[in-house]
Amino acid sequence: MAAGVTFGVLGPVEAWADGHRLPLGTPQQRTILAVILLNEGSVTSTGELAAALWAEDPPAGAVKTIRTYVSRLRAVLEPGGETIESVARGYLLRPGADRFDLARLRSLTAGLDSRVPAPDRADRAREALAIFRGEPLAGLNGSWADIHRARLSDLRAATYETLFAAELEIGLHAGVIAEIPAVISQFPFREKLRELQILALHRAGLRAAALSAYREVHQLLDQELGVEPMAALQDLHQRILRNDPELLPQPETAPEPVQPDVPESSRPATPAPRERTAPRSRPAQLPAAPTLFTGRDDELRRADQVLEAAGQRLAVVVFTGMGGVGKTSTALYWAHRLADRYGDGQLYTDLRGYGPGGDPLSPDAVLGSFLQSLGVPPADVPEGVEARAATFRSLVADRSMLLLLDNAATADQVLDLLPGSGRSLVIVTSRGTLPALVVRTAAPLIPLQPPDQDEALALFAARVGADRVRAEPTAAHDIVELCGRLPLALAVVAARAAAAAHLPLAAVADELRSTHGTLSAFHLPDEVFDPRAVFSWSYQAIGEEPAEAFRRLCLHPGPDLNVEVAASMLARPPAETRRLLADLVTAALVTEHVPGRWKIHDLLRAYGDELARDLDHPQQRRATLQRLLDYYLHAGRISDSRLFKRQESDGGEEPLPGVVLTDAEPTAWFADEHLALLSALDLAAREGFDRQAWQLSWVVRDYLNRQGLWHHVQMSQSAGLAAAIRGGQPAAEARARWGVAFAASNMGSYEEAHVQLRHALALYEQLGDRDGVERTRLFTAGVLDLQGRWQEALEQFRALLALHPPGSDPTARARILIGVSWSNTELGRFAEAITDAREVIGMGAELHPFRVADTWDTIGRAQAGLGDLDEATDSYRRAVDLYLEHKAPVWAAQSLRHLGDALGAADRVPEAEKAYREALTLVDNTAGPQAAQLGAELELLLSGLTGRG
Numbered sequence: 001m002a003a004g005v006t007f008g009v010l011g012p013v014e015a016w017a018d019g020h021r022l023p024l025g026t027p028q029q030r031t032i033l034a035v036i037l038l039n040e041g042s043v044t045s046t047g048e049l050a051a052a053l054w055a056e057d058p059p060a061g062a063v064k065t066i067r068t069y070v071s072r073l074r075a076v077l078e079p080g081g082e083t084i085e086s087v088a089r090g091y092l093l094r095p096g097a098d099r100f101d102l103a104r105l106r107s108l109t110a111g112l113d114s115r116v117p118a119p120d121r122a123d124r125a126r127e128a129l130a131i132f133r134g135e136p137l138a139g140l141n142g143s144w145a146d147i148h149r150a151r152l153s154d155l156r157a158a159t160y161e162t163l164f165a166a167e168l169e170i171g172l173h174a175g176v177i178a179e180i181p182a183v184i185s186q187f188p189f190r191e192k193l194r195e196l197q198i199l200a201l202h203r204a205g206l207r208a209a210a211l212s213a214y215r216e217v218h219q220l221l222d223q224e225l226g227v228e229p230m231a232a233l234q235d236l237h238q239r240i241l242r243n244d245p246e247l248l249p250q251p252e253t254a255p256e257p258v259q260p261d262v263p264e265s266s267r268p269a270t271p272a273p274r275e276r277t278a279p280r281s282r283p284a285q286l287p288a289a290p291t292l293f294t295g296r297d298d299e300l301r302r303a304d305q306v307l308e309a310a311g312q313r314l315a316v317v318v319f320t321g322m323g324g325v326g327k328t329s330t331a332l333y334w335a336h337r338l339a340d341r342y343g344d345g346q347l348y349t350d351l352r353g354y355g356p357g358g359d360p361l362s363p364d365a366v367l368g369s370f371l372q373s374l375g376v377p378p379a380d381v382p383e384g385v386e387a388r389a390a391t392f393r394s395l396v397a398d399r400s401m402l403l404l405l406d407n408a409a410t411a412d413q414v415l416d417l418l419p420g421s422g423r424s425l426v427i428v429t430s431r432g433t434l435p436a437l438v439v440r441t442a443a444p445l446i447p448l449q450p451p452d453q454d455e456a457l458a459l460f461a462a463r464v465g466a467d468r469v470r471a472e473p474t475a476a477h478d479i480v481e482l483c484g485r486l487p488l489a490l491a492v493v494a495a496r497a498a499a500a501a502h503l504p505l506a507a508v509a510d511e512l513r514s515t516h517g518t519l520s521a522f523h524l525p526d527e528v529f530d531p532r533a534v535f536s537w538s539y540q541a542i543g544e545e546p547a548e549a550f551r552r553l554c555l556h557p558g559p560d561l562n563v564e565v566a567a568s569m570l571a572r573p574p575a576e577t578r579r580l581l582a583d584l585v586t587a588a589l590v591t592e593h594v595p596g597r598w599k600i601h602d603l604l605r606a607y608g609d610e611l612a613r614d615l616d617h618p619q620q621r622r623a624t625l626q627r628l629l630d631y632y633l634h635a636g637r638i639s640d641s642r643l644f645k646r647q648e649s650d651g652g653e654e655p656l657p658g659v660v661l662t663d664a665e666p667t668a669w670f671a672d673e674h675l676a677l678l679s680a681l682d683l684a685a686r687e688g689f690d691r692q693a694w695q696l697s698w699v700v701r702d703y704l705n706r707q708g709l710w711h712h713v714q715m716s717q718s719a720g721l722a723a724a725i726r727g728g729q730p731a732a733e734a735r736a737r738w739g740v741a742f743a744a745s746n747m748g749s750y751e752e753a754h755v756q757l758r759h760a761l762a763l764y765e766q767l768g769d770r771d772g773v774e775r776t777r778l779f780t781a782g783v784l785d786l787q788g789r790w791q792e793a794l795e796q797f798r799a800l801l802a803l804h805p806p807g808s809d810p811t812a813r814a815r816i817l818i819g820v821s822w823s824n825t826e827l828g829r830f831a832e833a834i835t836d837a838r839e840v841i842g843m844g845a846e847l848h849p850f851r852v853a854d855t856w857d858t859i860g861r862a863q864a865g866l867g868d869l870d871e872a873t874d875s876y877r878r879a880v881d882l883y884l885e886h887k888a889p890v891w892a893a894q895s896l897r898h899l900g901d902a903l904g905a906a907d908r909v910p911e912a913e914k915a916y917r918e919a920l921t922l923v924d925n926t927a928g929p930q931a932a933q934l935g936a937e938l939e940l941l942l943s944g945l946t947g948r949g
Helices: 027-038 046-054 062-080 101-109 118-129 143-170 173-186 191-203 207-224 231-241 297-310 327-341 363-373 385-396 435-441 453-464 466-471 473-482 487-499 505-514 531-540 544-553 563-570 574-586 602-615 618-643 666-687 690-706 710-727 730-746 750-767 770-786 790-801 810-826 830-842 849-865 869-885 889-905 909-924 929-945
Strands: 005-008 014-017 085-087 090-092 315-320 346-350 402-408 425-430 445-447 591-594 597-599
Touching: 005 101, 014 062, 027 046, 027 062, 027 143, 046 062, 046 090, 046 143, 101 118, 101 143, 118 143, 143 173, 143 191, 173 191, 191 207, 191 231, 207 231, 297 315, 297 327, 297 445, 315 327, 315 435, 327 402, 327 425, 346 363, 363 385, 453 466, 453 473, 453 487, 466 473, 466 505, 473 487, 473 505, 487 505, 487 531, 531 602, 544 563, 544 574, 544 602, 563 574, 563 618, 574 591, 618 666, 618 690, 666 690, 666 710, 690 710, 690 730, 710 730, 730 750, 730 770, 750 770, 770 790, 770 810, 790 810, 810 830, 810 849, 830 849, 849 869, 849 889, 869 889, 889 909, 889 929, 909 929
Parallel strands: 315 425, 315 445, 346 402, 402 425
Antiparallel strands: 005 014, 085 090, 591 597
16 A cells, blocks of 8 residues: 655645655646645635636636546556545545645644744744745746745745744844845845844844844835835834843743642742753754756656665765756755755755855865754864864764755865765765765766756746747747756846846847857856856866867867867867866766767857957967868768768868878768768858868768758758858859759759759859769759659750760769659650669669669659559669668658559558558658658558558
């Protein structure tokens, strides 16, 4: 039998079973659960749920939708032994008081008045406050959530008031003075909190500060609400001005106990005045949980697993990641969720490993603070880190405590702060990977990356409002991506968007686009929240060599890089480059996101590029860029010539010294590098490397075409043409125009293709380039074929074929024969088509496999035209196998589609369906608009088979 489900509304709406957080689903489902829980054992009507979800505008199917949400919640809760009951008037949920955080809060705070001794009041109030995991109902939107969030927040504020009042009675004025400003910032209009703050300052001898605090609240109430402070606060102010001695702490006398009605002589003597004692030492130092926290389910699940595996032993968990990725928020969220498991309290410190000014905190200083928090008088705190660490370990050995060591720079800051034994949890956050800590303690690292698109969008929506995001989904999506999905950057932009609610999100996105590649849009006066300052603290912590490597590598345009291009940019051997990359990974400036490939976040790249422009000589920067481009150009040229079995001119330029070229399998190299090649082409065009730009466009063209990535073909060839024209190179311009025509014909823009081919032909004729003239005429015939102008195409193909009789260059003759065969197929001359195509197959050893595959596809089409479906199936299958062998899934899917068409036309419906579904599987696993278009066509063809056969 399951132990039951525990519910929480004092933070995000959550449920746990067996120590694991349950997946409650959408915000709407969480709202349903929250409404039922907050009715605390009373029936919740369907109307009440509809009002919470949709206010006064429920949809037509509201009741059905609510039933669906409840059904989904039941499916999650019932395995844990809990269910939502259906009753006559609605729904009912009755968790035990010990399994609902609001019920536990009410139990702890009930009857906390002057009849309870102040130390006990303080203890119970702190225990109650530890139940909160952040802002109540965090993540829920709408008027219902706002109303109830305010009500639950008021309970929190009232508990703080009980705590501080009790601590003032005990005489802990300094503690109240230190803690109460953060609480006032959450509840600025709670006059009781202000009253307690002013009284604490006065009792601590800080009369001027007390009067200043009164002026501050008086001004706030006047400016914001137009009212005077309440009578109690005004009275306190007057008494401080009079220096009323009764405001100072008075000796405490225990109240006379109530006696039963017995004779005077039978009553016990009145007890002597009770000596004041400090409350037991149970620190509760965790800062407030993040009010807006979404996602991180995978990371928190892993952290829960680590904790579960530790059992009754000490557990250490390290959250790592780049600056601004949300380590502290994640750690605080998790810590608050677990706080009530650690009955002896929580200790917290910011180790200042990365931050504005000042040195990182030493273990000696932190231990001194921790010991005093655990009740050691200052005079009794020993000197020296070893003595303090030993005393600390002795004090916590038999305790159950939670320690959050935030913002560590090195393992040395952490090791002396670890308990030696006991059932405690230590949470560490660091930008670095702290290898010495991991080696010494076997602590698991939980790396945090920028959240995925959905999580980042939810975080942005929580800050600017879900309605604005729903109204402008495209702009919101763009903002998230332009922020690199980095939580810190999202918070900065969301704060500005929230402050300018009259502006559409599209305007915010436009501003970010206008400054893309820089950090200008994210600047804030407070450097704690300014990404440029946050990144600088990581950069300043590394040595000179890694710092120089970081600046140079940030010139890489992304999305990621291999060790060879990194070594080329740094002009260092690969082994030395790997060492520097490891240093940057340790500092969380670079991520090895898959083995052998490294990634730099967009905003970090912008920061590094700023540094490179400021610190490095322009010639050094340009040489780094040229080595980067030379690597992609020469490595790409090698892979292109191997993949397509052709000899490419090397252009006569050698790569700069320091460029590292290795022998890579060409298909795998292009698969890994084609996006980086496109980014390098764009970089070359921006930075004035025109020769590299048009040459890179040639290198990448045929691979992209064979992958069906025709929009990429179009953009790359257009960029290459612009660079060739700028460079005044007619031969390069002719080839680039040929490439633009290639892209246009693939996209169905046939007239544009003819225009470009006419320009290219004229340039080749001016240059006297016979091969260029012939290839352009061949391509023109191919475009005519694509237009369905098959007779015109056939005439041009035959004219070219006459220039290449049998026995001449087999590659050139094969190219033309493939066109002749295809045109004959389209004209219904199937036997002639097969004869020409089989001549091409006979040259197979001389040809690239793609040409052979194209030819088998043509043969299959012709055989199907003759009614030889079994032969056609075999030919199409040969084409598919060759395409797949050489990583061209879209072309393989096209051949399968042709096979399915032939089989369907012959009423061999089951076989046709099989071919279509096989093709659909291929395109479903392939990116790009061509794959998407083909997928839609296949779905339509499959639907047309329904009911046939």
